[in-house]
Amino acid sequence: MKKIISLILIIGVLLTGMVVFAETASEADAKARISEKLQNIKERAAEVKHQLEKIRLNRAELQKLRVEAKTAYQKAKSKVKELRKNKDSLTPEQIEELKQAVSTIKQDKEQLAATAGDIHKESLLLRAAKKDKNIEAYRQSLDNIINVQSTRIDALKKMIDDMNKILSI
Amino acid sequence: MKRIAAILVLLFILAMTLNACGGSSTSKTLAEGSTQHKMDSIDKPEGEAPKPDDKNVSQTTKEAQTSKAQADQTASATKDSGLEVVAKSNNTVSSEDKEALMRELDKELDSLFSNIDSMEDLQDSDLELN
Numbered sequence: 001m002k003k004i005i006s007l008i009l010i011i012g013v014l015l016t017g018m019v020v021f022a023e024t025a026s027e028a029d030a031k032a033r034i035s036e037k038l039q040n041i042k043e044r045a046a047e048v049k050h051q052l053e054k055i056r057l058n059r060a061e062l063q064k065l066r067v068e069a070k071t072a073y074q075k076a077k078s079k080v081k082e083l084r085k086n087k088d089s090l091t092p093e094q095i096e097e098l099k100q101a102v103s104t105i106k107q108d109k110e111q112l113a114a115t116a117g118d119i120h121k122e123s124l125l126l127r128a129a130k131k132d133k134n135i136e137a138y139r140q141s142l143d144n145i146i147n148v149q150s151t152r153i154d155a156l157k158k159m160i161d162d163m164n165k166i167l168s169i
Numbered sequence: 170m171k172r173i174a175a176i177l178v179l180l181f182i183l184a185m186t187l188n189a190c191g192g193s194s195t196s197k198t199l200a201e202g203s204t205q206h207k208m209d210s211i212d213k214p215e216g217e218a219p220k221p222d223d224k225n226v227s228q229t230t231k232e233a234q235t236s237k238a239q240a241d242q243t244a245s246a247t248k249d250s251g252l253e254v255v256a257k258s259n260n261t262v263s264s265e266d267k268e269a270l271m272r273e274l275d276k277e278l279d280s281l282f283s284n285i286d287s288m289e290d291l292q293d294s295d296l297e298l299n
Contacts, residue, residue, distance in 0.1 A: 045298065052296050059290065066285060073282045080275050087267040095262050098270055105277040112284045120289045127295065145291065152288065159281065166274075 044135050051142040058149035065156040072163035079167050097169045101162070108159045115155070118148040 083090065083098070090098075122145045129137035262270075 048298060052298065055291065056296060062288075062290075066288075069285050070282070073278060073285075076278055077275070080271060080278065084268070084271040084275075087271060088264060090262075090267055092262070095267065095270065098274060102270070102274050102277055105274070105281055109277065109281045109284055112281070112288070116284070116287075117289065119291060123291050123295050156285070159285070163278070163281075 041135075044139070048135070048139060048142065051139065051146065054146055055142065055149065058146065058153065061153055062149060062156070065153065065160065068160050069156055069163070072160045076163040076166040079169070083169065094169055101166050101169070104162045104165075105159075108155065108162055111155045112152070112159070115148050115151055119145060122148065 083094075122141050126138060126141040126145070129135075129141055
């Protein structure tokens with residue numbers, strides 16, 4: 001009888017030890033998983049911060065280019081006004097250059113028009129991704145915004161060049 | 170005897186007629202040849218060096234020079250006579266066309282600027298992470 005009681009006690013002690021060990025192990029595992037997730041989120045947040053920084057820089061450059069474009073536009077308008085006054089003294093070369101300018105300005109306009117509404121569309125997607133806490137969709141939207149901004153920067157630089165060319169006609 | 174004399178006269182008339190016809194034909198051929206020569210010499214560029222194996226090179230060059238001199242004379246004669254040649258090209262653009270071109274450029278510039286001005290941008294809140 002004594003033997004049976006001591007056997008039951010030993011089994012009870014062993015079982016308790018096993019349960020405690022298992023709980024500790026799963027806790028450590030969960031902690032590791034959480035820490036891994038946190039690390040992942042931190043890395044993505046760093047990437048997103050980098051993208052946001054790039055968007056801010058592009059925004060500043062676009063604003064600067066807009067001001068430059070406005071100045072170039074005003075100068076080009078004055079030049080056209082002046083040429084219009086003296087249109088009878090225009091040489092065939094000047095007329096050819098003016099025709100070329102019309103064609104170039106039309107192309108520039110089309111290039112810019114191709115990006116119209118893209119930023120607005122992406123900003124809506126961005127807000128939705130933020131609301132849903134969908135980091136992947138958020139990052140994708142930021143990338144798309146950067147691409148649209150880059151296209152606009154190139155287009156604006158070309159437009160400014162083309163408008164300044166009118167001044168030399 | 171009279172018969173022989175008549176035949177001789179006939180033969181003489183025939184010979185004269187043939188001679189006359191032949192002479193006019195020869196002079197015509199010569200004239201044609203001369204024109205052809207002139208044409209050839211005009212076709213050749215002035216600065217082109219004569220080929221060593223061409224027998225008529227010097228003659229052709231001389232003819233070309235003559236023809237050029239004749240052309241110059243004709244030109245001066247035209248000037249002297251008070252005639253003027255007015256060369257018209259298709260490059261002339263009317264005042265209305267110039268005005269239309271200017272108007273189009275002006276319109277395109279306005280349209281381009283309007284597009285630049287209406288470019289949409291992000292809101293500041295979109296660039297906040299939290």
